[in-house]
Amino acid sequence: MGRRSKQIGDIGAGARAAADQLADFARLDPDVPIRTRAASLAPIAHAVRDIGSSLLPGFDSxxxxxxxxxxxxxxxxxxxxxxxxxxxxxxxxxxxxxxxxxxxxxxxxxxxxxxxxxxxxxxxxxxxxxxxxxxxxxxxxxxxxVEDAPDENAAKHWKLLKSLRGSELSVQDRILELLRNNVGQAISGEQLRYVAGDASEWARRVRELRTEQGWPVLTKMQGRPEIPVGSYVLAEDKQSPSHDRKISDSVRIAVLQRDGFKCRHCGWSRGNLDPDDPRKLLELHHVREHAQGGVNTVENLVTLCNVDHDAVHAKTLSLPAGWP
Incomplete structure (x- = not known):
């Protein structure tokens, strides 16, 4: 192992000493054996490294x-x-x-x-x-x-990150496995890239999980303002029905904006998020069921929280006539 850098108290004096050593090297006769000249450069290289590490005194690694x-x-x-x-x-x-x-x-x-x-x-x-x-x-x-705050759960994630990176799963399946093991917790893009084995398509696979596979993978911009910028979170370990996966982003955004980003039935929004409350996210419900010919349009969709959406499909909750 090479010599570790050592912090010095007087950076100016260290720089002057290194400059003197470099001047001595410049004065060496060109006929001096190359090994001798190389050896004379070693202390200069160490001195420069010591100066660099000394720019941040008090940090010992x-x-x-x-x-x-x-x-x-x-x-x-x-x-x-x-x-x-x-x-x-x-x-x-x-x-x-x-x-x-x-x-x-x-x-x-x-x-x-x-x-x-x-x-x-x-x-x-x-x-x-x-x-x-x-x-x-x-x-x-x-x-x-991008943000001066670390992921508080990073140490817990690390063992899983390593095992997934070395697995034979596809890039998308590795990403999904990581997200499903950390429901409700933000995962940074760098962590996802690592799990993907640095494959460039990791970001596309994350997007496909939301837009094509129906997993509620959200970002700060998509209604999760509390998570760090550049991170992703699986809001719920629940894949939406296949017909709901065809709703375009533009239609989804228009419905959410029309409904004020809150459940039309109970009024819940992300601002009311509470660990003890089973309501965790907003979903879009077809007023006219897809099985009955309902289409993915703004006029046929309404915003519900996940609890009310499940209740409607379980037929324990009826929505008012005339919606949306």
Missing amino acids: GRKRILAYFRLHPGQAINGEELFVVAGIDDWARRLRELRVEKGWPIYSGVTFGHLREHDREQLLEIESQIGFETTALGPEQYVL
């Missing part, structure tokens, strides 16, 4: 320094080269991954932004609105801490 650097610059694009400098370690990239995946810090890379741009632009726009700039120009080794 590369991972802690990387996190501290991000927290000083939330919502800003950070280059990998900067992280290499302040971390003072060779394996800074592995420590960064630990922060993103194991510790749950929402640090998104240029690669992840590219995946979202290709497969889930709605989520991308929400993140860009949060951080205040477009991410189009970000390179693979540029990173952004």
